Amino acid sequence: xxxxxxxxxxxxxxxxxxxxxxxxxxxxxxxxxxxxxxxxxxxxxxxxxxxxxxxxxxxxxxxxxxxxxxxxxxxxxxxxxxxxxxxxxxxxxxxxxxxxxxxxxxxxxxxxxxxxxxxxxxxxxxxxxxxxxxxxxxxxxxxxxxxxxxxxxxxxxxxxxxxxxxxxxxxxxxxxxxxxxxxxxxxxxxxxxxxxxxxxxxxxxxxxxxxxxxxxxxxxxxxxxxxxxxxxxxxxxxxxxxxxxxxxxxxxxxxxxxxxxxxxxxxxxxxxxxxxxxxxxxxxxxxxxxxxxxxxxxxxxxxxxxxxxxxxxxxxxxxxxxxxxxxxxxxxxxxxxxxxxxxxxxxxxxxxxxxxxxxxxxxxxxxxxxxxxxxxxxxxxxxxxxxxxxxxxxxxxxxxxxxxxxxxxxxxxxxxxxxxxxxxxxxxxxxxxxxxxxxxxxxxxxxxxxxxxxxxxxxxxxxxxxxxxxxxxxxxxxxxxxxxxxxxxxxxxxxxxxxxxxxx
Numbered sequence: 484x485x486x487x488x489x490x491x492x493x494x495x496x497x498x499x500x501x502x503x504x505x506x507x508x509x510x511x512x513x514x515x516x517x518x519x520x521x522x523x524x525x526x527x528x529x530x531x532x533x534x535x536x537x538x539x540x541x542x543x544x545x546x547x548x549x550x551x552x553x554x555x556x557x558x559x560x561x562x563x564x565x566x567x568x569x570x571x572x573x574x575x576x577x578x579x580x581x582x583x584x585x586x587x588x589x590x591x592x593x594x595x596x597x598x599x600x601x602x603x604x605x606x607x608x609x610x611x612x613x614x615x616x617x618x619x620x621x622x623x624x625x626x627x628x629x630x631x632x633x634x635x636x637x638x639x640x641x642x643x644x645x646x647x648x649x650x651x652x653x654x655x656x657x658x659x660x661x662x663x664x665x666x667x668x669x670x671x672x673x674x675x676x677x678x679x680x681x682x683x684x685x686x687x688x689x690x691x692x693x694x695x696x697x698x699x700x701x702x703x704x705x706x707x708x709x710x711x712x713x714x715x716x717x718x719x720x721x722x723x724x725x726x727x728x729x730x731x732x733x734x735x736x737x738x739x740x741x742x743x744x745x746x747x748x749x750x751x752x753x754x755x756x757x758x759x760x761x762x763x764x765x766x767x768x769x770x771x772x773x774x775x776x777x778x779x780x781x782x783x784x785x786x787x788x789x790x791x792x793x794x795x796x797x798x799x800x801x802x803x804x805x806x807x808x809x810x811x812x813x814x815x816x817x818x819x820x821x822x823x824x825x826x827x828x829x830x831x832x833x834x835x836x837x838x839x840x841x842x843x844x845x846x847x848x849x850x851x852x853x854x855x856x857x858x859x860x861x862x863x864x865x866x867x868x869x870x871x872x873x874x875x876x877x878x879x880x881x882x883x884x885x886x887x888x889x890x891x892x893x894x895x896x897x898x899x900x901x902x903x904x905x906x907x908x909x910x911x912x913x914x915x916x917x918x919x920x921x922x923x924x925x926x927x928x929x930x931x932x933x934x935x936x937x938x939x940x941x942x943x944x945x946x947x948x949x950x951x952x953x954x955x956x957x958x959x960x961x962x963x964x965x966x967x968x969x970x971x972x973x974x975x976x977x978x979x980x981x982x983x984x985x986x987x
């Protein structure tokens with residue numbers, strides 16, 4: 484259906500794509516695999532008309548293709564569903580699907596009835612139980628993803644590019660998505676699927692294309708590959724992480740919480756958290772697992788002082804009772820939070836790397852309280868760029884230009900600059916490649932070995948089992964289990980994540 488021939492794309496002096504060759508086949512799910520920074524997203528933006536100046540050629544349906552922009556790509560049947568969904572929350576589902584393609588009657592008046600009818604047909608096709616007039620902002624992330632697919636189907640797309648479509652949805656929503664993808668495949672659609680979840684790719688993909696350092700390395704059938712084979716092709720080497728199997732004893736408490744509760748945001752909403760109590764020790768990594776809606780993120784935010792008016796309970800840092808009514812109070816107690824959504828809450832994307840790293844310690848870099856000492860700021864940022872292995876040609880590079888894994892390292896760097904004793908990590912490896920993932924695991928273990936206490940939230944059980952010394956499980960806002968790592972299995976953890984009536 485589509486062939487990329489020697490595609491080269493440069494940004495200034497940096498080559499993002501270097502003579503990339505690729506074939507995308509109809510009636511198949513074509514997986515694009517590679518580390519963060521390998522060039523996957525750049526290539527997809529070339530194919531979907533986001534970038535129109537590049538070297539090389541594209542052949543689409545046996546014809547040369549030169550796109551003038553994204554609207555031109557859509558008109559020709561190529562659409563991309565970005566990881567950051569491209570929807571307008573304040574508009575209805577129908578208005579989002581028809582935005583820029585509105586239907587009018589013979590009098591030039593919007594034909595709302597016809598648009599709603601077509602929307603209902605599309606929603607049935609993507610198995611979304613919602614009304615056409617419902618605001619997109621009221622939908623869950625997984626449901627919004629289905630609206631994006633409905634938009635793509637409305638354009639009569641032949642090539643549908645999905646960039647990390649399962650990064651923020653539940654297992655049930657993933658299963659539903661796979662059913663829809665299988666139906667699209669049976670209709671002869673060309674599906675391009677980008678994901679860092681290799682297990683997922685072996686479930687859904689027919690073919691693979693491996694990219695590394697802006698180059699296409701190899702392509703073929705997924706059935707001919709093993710996970711280890713793909714990892715070696717992605718990274719140029721074997722990558723491994725050692726899971727914890729032996730229960731370690733930690734005796735010195737860093738953080739102890741008693742009966743933490745959090746009221747719902749409205750009067751009619753029940754408690755989000757109820758009577759959460761646990762202890763986190765110095766040098767310990769505790770994994771916190773729960774299904775969507777279990778209250779994991781809300782617990783992290785409460786410990787960081789983000790919901791003072793709705794929260795209750797007692798917090799002890801180094802066995803001393805503390806009041807945490809704001810993030811600045813949490814920081815002053817040596818607590819740092821790496822948030823779930825790094826782009827929305829962890830970074831200033833249009834600012835330099837050094838600005839992002841130094842923002843938490845400006846008081847240490849000031850002169851006379853009014854002048855920022857640029858030399859000290861540069862030294863600080865270079866130190867963490869080197870320490871964390873952030874891939875960039877300069878500390879003056881804009882953070883938004885970096886890959887997801889490197890952006891996550893910047894968020895870590897800005898909090899490590901505060902020298903915290905307690906590090907709260909909320910989904911720290913979401914949307915990053917397997918190599919960057921293990922780099923973060925190894926960094927966590929190094930920090931824990933230095934005495935830092937780490938609370939790790941993750942939706943992925945293999946990650947919890949790989950990185951943790953102990954596992955806490957939540958369900959429906961309650962703590963349901965406290966499991967030594969030697970006793971932790973995926974089935975045992977899931978049992979407690981589903982049954983909220985089990986006593987921790």
